[in-house]
Amino acid sequence: MAKLNMVQALTLAMDQEMERDPAVVLLGEDIGPDEGVFRVTAGLWQKYGDERVIDTPLAESAIVGTSIGMAFAGLRPVGEIQFSGFSMLMVAQLEAYASRTRSRTFGRWTAPIVIRMPYGGGVRAMEHHSESREATFAHFPGVKVVIPSSPRNARALLAAAIRDDDPVVFMEPKRSYRAFKEEVPDEPELIPIGRAQVVQEGADLTVISWGAMMRPTLEAVEMVQLERGASIEVIDLLTLAPLDHTTFVESVKKTGRCVVVQEAPRNLGIASEVIALLNEGAFFHLEAPIRRVTNYDVITPYFGRELMYIPSVGRIKRGIEETLDT
Amino acid sequence: MPQKEILQFSVSRLEILDAEGNLDADLDPRLPDEKLLALYRGMKVGRAADARMLNLQRQGRIGTFAPCTGQEAVSCAAALAMSENDWFVGAFRELGGRLMRNEPFWQYLVYHNGFEEGNAGHESGRTLPFSVIVAAQTLHAAGVAYAMKYKNEKAAVVVFFGDGATSEGDFHEALNFASVYKLPVVFVCQNNGWAISIPREKQTNSRSLAQKALAYDIPTVQIDGNDALAVYREVRRAIERGYEGQGPSFIEAETYRLLMHTTADDPRKYRTDDEVECAWKNCPLVRFKRYLEDRGIWNDEREAALDESIKQEIDEQVRIFESRRDFKNDALFDNVYSTRHAIIEEQRAMFHENLTLERHNG
Numbered sequence: 271m272a273k274l275n276m277v278q279a280l281t282l283a284m285d286q287e288m289e290r291d292p293a294v295v296l297l298g299e300d301i302g303p304d305e306g307v308f309r310v311t312a313g314l315w316q317k318y319g320d321e322r323v324i325d326t327p328l329a330e331s332a333i334v335g336t337s338i339g340m341a342f343a344g345l346r347p348v349g350e351i352q353f354s355g356f357s358m359l360m361v362a363q364l365e366a367y368a369s370r371t372r373s374r375t376f377g378r379w380t381a382p383i384v385i386r387m388p389y390g391g392g393v394r395a396m397e398h399h400s401e402s403r404e405a406t407f408a409h410f411p412g413v414k415v416v417i418p419s420s421p422r423n424a425r426a427l428l429a430a431a432i433r434d435d436d437p438v439v440f441m442e443p444k445r446s447y448r449a450f451k452e453e454v455p456d457e458p459e460l461i462p463i464g465r466a467q468v469v470q471e472g473a474d475l476t477v478i479s480w481g482a483m484m485r486p487t488l489e490a491v492e493m494v495q496l497e498r499g500a501s502i503e504v505i506d507l508l509t510l511a512p513l514d515h516t517t518f519v520e521s522v523k524k525t526g527r528c529v530v531v532q533e534a535p536r537n538l539g540i541a542s543e544v545i546a547l548l549n550e551g552a553f554f555h556l557e558a559p560i561r562r563v564t565n566y567d568v569i570t571p572y573f574g575r576e577l578m579y580i581p582s583v584g585r586i587k588r589g590i591e592e593t594l595d596t
Numbered sequence: 597m598p599q600k601e602i603l604q605f606s607v608s609r610l611e612i613l614d615a616e617g618n619l620d621a622d623l624d625p626r627l628p629d630e631k632l633l634a635l636y637r638g639m640k641v642g643r644a645a646d647a648r649m650l651n652l653q654r655q656g657r658i659g660t661f662a663p664c665t666g667q668e669a670v671s672c673a674a675a676l677a678m679s680e681n682d683w684f685v686g687a688f689r690e691l692g693g694r695l696m697r698n699e700p701f702w703q704y705l706v707y708h709n710g711f712e713e714g715n716a717g718h719e720s721g722r723t724l725p726f727s728v729i730v731a732a733q734t735l736h737a738a739g740v741a742y743a744m745k746y747k748n749e750k751a752a753v754v755v756f757f758g759d760g761a762t763s764e765g766d767f768h769e770a771l772n773f774a775s776v777y778k779l780p781v782v783f784v785c786q787n788n789g790w791a792i793s794i795p796r797e798k799q800t801n802s803r804s805l806a807q808k809a810l811a812y813d814i815p816t817v818q819i820d821g822n823d824a825l826a827v828y829r830e831v832r833r834a835i836e837r838g839y840e841g842q843g844p845s846f847i848e849a850e851t852y853r854l855l856m857h858t859t860a861d862d863p864r865k866y867r868t869d870d871e872v873e874c875a876w877k878n879c880p881l882v883r884f885k886r887y888l889e890d891r892g893i894w895n896d897e898r899e900a901a902l903d904e905s906i907k908q909e910i911d912e913q914v915r916i917f918e919s920r921r922d923f924k925n926d927a928l929f930d931n932v933y934s935t936r937h938a939i940i941e942e943q944r945a946m947f948h949e950n951l952t953l954e955r956h957n958g
């Protein structure tokens with residue numbers, strides 16, 4: 271057991287998976303001697319060498335396209351896109367090949383690749399460095415989308431993603447990279463992909479979120495609980511595609527009220543899909559309209575204004591209070 | 597049937613003013629004094645502005661940025677070779693050139709302080725905003741050039757990108773497009789030796805970057821990118837070729853990124869201090885100053901006066917930058933689309949309500 275931040279936990283997951291399975295290789299820009307611009311591959315090039323930690327030329331489509339080829343031939347590539355803003359350059363490979371290879375060949379060929387990328391705002395980064403486009407990837411059938419929220423679940427989910435037989439887009443909330451530490455067991459640990467986690471149980475309302483929004487969400491929940499004595503259930507989605515609708519539908523059937531918190535723009539986000547599924551599965555148990563606390567449908571603001579647009583603790587808290595009061 | 601050679605290619609390298617200040621007089625573009633002085637001033641302004649930005653960044657008064665120190669000759673001499681009608685399409689390491697194109701420094705600072713207002717540019721400029729997505733701007737340059745040709749305008753497009761950018765698909769697509777349609781594009785590759793931590797030798801197995809243009813039958817040359825005279829000469833020639841309908845040109849300008857990739861980068865993780873120290877000896881400003889002195893148009897007194905005037909100019913720009921406080925919180929809602937839409941306006945109202953409540957609740 272060691273106390274690790276999310277960066278260290280992700281490094282641990284890759285290190286242990288590389289030790290376990292020689293088919294696992296890493297590829298990406300500046301992941302070798304530089305150890306990744308966020309140091310997520312710290313020490314791995316030193317330990318595993320050039321052949322397994324591949325410092326690629328500057329080309330995102332190449333990172334994903336060659337990953338697909340490596341996977342066809344039996345490797346387990348883990349690609350890093352330096353920032354999610356640059357992931358759009360590899361979408362053709364992801365959508366046209368990785369996502370549908372299993373389907374179009376009836377399983378004869380598969381593309382078990384992991385594409386890691388830091389995403390999200392709040393760190394005063396340059397333009398194109400703060401987007402939250404998880405819904406874009408989740409919209410491609412065949413692609414799994416995973417977003418951890420803490421060091422421990424980051425480690426367990428990344429290990430599971432590397433062992434998964436499907437393409438996984440693994441989005442890392444960079445705002446949480448070094449925000450806090452958590453005990454992470456030394457022994458490899460897995461969290462099954464496709465399962466949400468009930469972080470805390472409650473009776474009056476369900477709050478659903480994921481990624482970097484989990485921290486402000488938990489803070490807001492605690493304040494409402496203290497101030498009003500309300501009992502609130504909190505769900506961390508962890509996997510955004512395919513969604514674990516059973517977990518949140520059952521929860522809302524029990525509580526009758528729900529708020530979904532999302533860092534991404536409002537339009538066609540994961541929150542929209544969660545609410546649609548709740549409409550189908552829990553409508554007759556609802557005691558209030560489901561609220562969503564989200565960013566707005568604007569171009570991701572450059573850092574001067576970003577904190578006015580990303581859901582804050584105060585906004586999340588008001589969303590919860592208003593839903594309790596309806 | 598015997599195999600026979602059908603094509604032959606070669607790449608040449610040009611240097612006019614070397615690091616020691618030796619001049620190849622035959623190749624000297626013989627610029628008039630006032631142009632030489634403008635070029636020197638431009639490079640010095642670029643250098644000083646970069647240094648000021650480092651200060652501002654360390655004090656938290658601006659955010660992360662990509663320093664340009666050491667690369668001034670490329671964008672400044674190119675800017676000098678361009679007319680106002682030509683298009684300047686940059687990436688993110690052309691500070692000196694942008695300022696010579698009359699982009700206000702204060703606006704550059706506004707951008708780097710996290711406000712999109714800094715991208716608004718000045719009135720009639722044919723200078724495109726920053727392009728953070730590596731190599732994407734090379735395709736825009738080809739498109740602009742197509743439009744210039746279509747409209748029969750006498751204008752060329754000078755596009756800048758790094759050594760790393762030559763690995764992206766967009767770069768190759770741009771070269772091909774420009775060559776197929778014989779477009780007036782000047783591709784200027786700022787080969788500064790590094791793409792973050794990846795050295796030039798690991799970025800590509802090609803022996804030069806200039807040769808990449810040969811695959812598209814684009815005339816190409818490698819030059820010493822710290823030699824402002826060579827940059828000027830080649831960019832000017834390429835622009836003229838563009839005007840004459842002879843299509844694109846490619847220039848690999850070898851230079852060096854003397855500072856960090858961005859202020860968030862630690863270059864000591866991947867390169868030696870020795871290498872950097874050596875590269876400082878090739879500084880483009882030092883040799884150019886010597887050239888001016890040899891021509892008898894420069895001395896220490898003038899240098900001191902120039903430094904003072906640049907300092908005042910930069911101080912003034914920083915003052916304007918710091919006095920700008922008129923950023924609308926809801927500015928992001930203004931330009932989502934060309935026209936207003938109810939759903940966006942409802943969100944704007946929600947945004948204001950949220951901000952008010954936020955303030956109210958402290």
Ligand SMILES: Cc1ncc(C[n+]2csc(CCOP(=O)(O)OP(=O)(O)O)c2C)c(N)n1
Pocket residue numbers: 299328330352356359689728729730731757758759760761762786788790791792853857
């Ligand atoms: C498409 C894309 N991928 C990755 C990045 C991250 N990144 C920014 S600059 C850079 C290196 C660029 O190297 P080069 O083209 O040589 O330009 P230089 O920074 O040396 O001026 C990288 C990888 C980016 N901005 N855009």
Ligand SMILES: [Mg+2]
Pocket residue numbers: 758759760786787788789790791792
């Ligand atoms: Mg470079």
